[in-house]
Amino acid sequence: MTAATSDTSGISDPSGISAVDSARVPSAARARTYDDLVTRVRAGELGPDPRTRRIAVAFTTRQAVRHDGRGTGYRNEVLSLRLAGAVGSCAVEPGALSDSAVEECVGADVAELLDHPLLPVRVAALDAYLMHITPHTPEHGARPVALPAGTSLEKSRARARAVVELLDLPPGATVLVVGVVNSLLEQLRSHGIGYAPCDLKGGVTEWDEPVVTNALAAAARCDALLVSGMTLGNGTFEPLREHALRHGKRLVLFAQTGSAVLPRLLGRGVSAVCAEPYPFFWLDGGPGTVHHYRADRPGGAR
Known part of the structure; x- marks a missing residue:
């Protein structure tokens, strides 16, 4: 995919969020970009220091499906990380994630995994941390x-x-x-x-x-x-x-x-x-x- 050019015209608040949006969006949601969200989590601005939160369980879920009456099917593979009572997930291309990559996540703290060389691991770690501090309620x-x-x-x-x-x-x-x-x-x-x-x-x-x-x-x-x-x-x-x-x-x-x-x-x-x-x-x-x-x-x- 090609990149789009960012444009913040029409946004008066220097934070990049209008006063209306600030009143309606949960406080933990007020990140400007994905990278900004990661930076704030690393800094401990949204909750506990991620260096103090360790992943207890890492696993993958694989499926192949072809629904009755459908002419085509597909496969899914998802990496999931367990942090306390929360599970964070990121889909990967089937077969792309090695067993060793999964094993590396076990016992690692969230801050370590936010710097992991594999993007799906970083996303799953961020998801687990945010699910832990702001569950779907x-x-x-x-x-x-x-x-x-x-x-x-x-x-x-x-x-x-x-x-x-x-x-x-x-x-x-x-x-x-x-x-x-x-x-x-x-x-x-x-x-x-x-x-x-x-x-x-x-x-x-x-x-x-x-x-x-x-x-x-x-x-x-x-x-x-x-x-x-x-x-x-x-x-x-x-x-x-x-x-x-x-x-x-x-x-x-x-x-x-x-x-x-x-x-x-x-x-x-x-x-x-x-x-x-x-x-x-x-x-x-x-x-x-x-x-x-x-x-x-x-x-x-x-």
Whole structure:
């Protein structure tokens, strides 16, 4: 993906956040950029010194899926780190993470892992720390949304409804979808919303639509952005956030990766987040919960 140019025009507060946003976004969310958030965590500005918090458990979750009635399938692999009662996660390309990289995380403190050479490890460590100090509760701006029990496809569709609800787009609008999930595309189609599917792997959708690989080029012709948290783990998130901020477009994130990270950027290009911490909807058939965050609601919640 190519980079977007940052533009802070129209923002009067030197912190980069308007007075309105400051009143509505949870205090822990007032980071200007992803790197700013990392810097503040390293400095202990948001909670305990990260050098004093150690990762007890590190593990990967791997899945291959092909829902009944679907013509295509996919694979997922996620690195998760356990910090006290919290679990932070970051998706990786299947097979990209070695066993030794996982083992290196066990017993390491969060500050060490924020400097790890692998970006997914750094993201998972940040997510675990933020989940530890600001879990998904109403006090921190989250609104729980129940997912019913069901088959893998039923739960996928229920999650898609919860995500698309946050877009607030009229029929006829066009949204860039970064991280192709067929249930999300299906839900957009049912609402009469057009989309440009984008994924670094390219390919085609369930409906044989070409998947583009240059997100920013496609974003120029879209009214809003619907983006996977996986962009944190592959380094493509910040240009998309900057594009949304610069052009005043709605940016909604569906986040298994970085579910506790992305709500901290509400009001700085991020409009809303559907946060889904571990365990994810695809792990079992029982009921589950995702969490809505909105920059345009008091406390960030609806």
